Amino acid sequence: MVQLDRLDHIAIPVEDVAAAVEWYCRTFRCTVKYQDQTWALLAFANTSLALVIPSQHPAHIGFVSPDAEKFGALKTHRDGTRSCYVNDPAGNAVEILAAD
Amino acid sequence: MVQLDRLDHIAIPVEDVAAAVEWYCRTFRCTVKYQDQTWALLAFANTSLALVIPSQHPAHIGFVSPDAEKFGALKTHRDGTRSCYVNDPAGNAVEILAAD
Numbered sequence: 001m002v003q004l005d006r007l008d009h010i011a012i013p014v015e016d017v018a019a020a021v022e023w024y025c026r027t028f029r030c031t032v033k034y035q036d037q038t039w040a041l042l043a044f045a046n047t048s049l050a051l052v053i054p055s056q057h058p059a060h061i062g063f064v065s066p067d068a069e070k071f072g073a074l075k076t077h078r079d080g081t082r083s084c085y086v087n088d089p090a091g092n093a094v095e096i097l098a099a100d
Numbered sequence: 101m102v103q104l105d106r107l108d109h110i111a112i113p114v115e116d117v118a119a120a121v122e123w124y125c126r127t128f129r130c131t132v133k134y135q136d137q138t139w140a141l142l143a144f145a146n147t148s149l150a151l152v153i154p155s156q157h158p159a160h161i162g163f164v165s166p167d168a169e170k171f172g173a174l175k176t177h178r179d180g181t182r183s184c185y186v187n188d189p190a191g192n193a194v195e196i197l198a199a200d
Contacts, residue, residue, distance in 0.1 A: 028105040049161075
């Protein structure tokens with residue numbers, strides 16, 4: 001059985017972060033890990049959902065890969081994660097996070 | 101500890117399903133569960149990624165909820181899953197799958 005890579009999070013565009021957080025928390029069983037006026041992070045059982053104002057944070061999907069370094073210079077974020085961004089062939093933004 | 105709901109899959113838009121499948125399988129450790137010319141389904145460790153031609157299949161995110169029936173009449177799909185579609189406040193399409 002081959003080990004598969006993991007979806008760390010998806011970040012989808014919203015216009016009003018507070019309204020989106022309210023809707024997702026009313027609709028699903030999830031918890032708010034972070035929230036400000038430009039983005040929020042919700043925890044689900046198996047991954048996280050980021051709600052982002054597109055002008056402030058790009059919508060994207062983020063996977064963890066042991067080979068993240070192969071795809072670009074990794075930037076260290078405030079939460080300690082390291083990642084780079086690439087585009088898939090259709091232009092979707094994909095974040096590749098190091099496995100550390 | 102509250103049980104949280106689970107992200108079943110994300111479906112993102114692509115122009116060329118075969119090119120997208122090739123890119124994701126070259127970039128990440130994932131396996132192809134289904135593929136035709138209009139969409140493909142890739143298995144990752146914790147969820148699935150659907151690559152869809154938007155004119156054939158809408159881009160969306162799909163969560164499993166024990167309360168799926170509350171959000172609309174559930175349609176049974178060919179694979180036996182039952183779900184309905186709603187929009188979040190920003191207009192993102194959200195599929196709510198029954199937990200059976």
